Amino acid sequence: MQVVIGRIGRAHGIRGELNVDIRTDEPERRFAPGSSVVCGTRTLTVASARHHGGRLVVAFKEVPDRTAAEKxxxxxxxxxxxxxxxxxxxxxxxxxxxxxxxVRSDTDAAVVGTVTGLVHLPYQDTLTVEVDGREVFIPFVTELVPVVDVAGGFVTVKDVEGLLDPTRAENAASDLVGD
Structure with missing residues (x-):
């Protein structure tokens, strides 16, 4: 099984180092020297990793120079x-x-949907949830998803107007405007 741990940004310097946008809460573990990562169809070996200017800069043994890094x-x-x-x-x-x-409502624990995936955005992850045959996106933050019970097989989502039903949000907005 593979998990997303980062996205390669721009090349850093001339020796093949790369800026990496971290997508893991375990960068020290995932980018430790000697560890392997999957990069497209290739497997790369971490030669070194360091923080520079708020970013992670990684060198891979298989990336010898800036030209290879830019690709x-x-x-x-x-x-x-x-x-x-x-x-x-x-x-x-x-x-x-x-x-x-x-996916259960926090008001009455009723099942309202199923988690179908995650979208890894730069500032937060977002749950993809199927609700009545529609795809709904829920920011994966504690304020909106206060309970994650993997063993129990559910997550609890705050019952916020329009979060699980976009038509309710549109109707609520219309009511505020006086439509």
Missing amino acids: LHGTVLEAVVDPDDTPDDPDEFYDHQLVGLE
């Missing part, structure tokens, strides 16, 4: 993990642990 710009980096493996922090989850969980 990787924008590529997603993934790590191979055992399906039974879990992150070290109990408040962190791998995508595959969340997909398939029931």
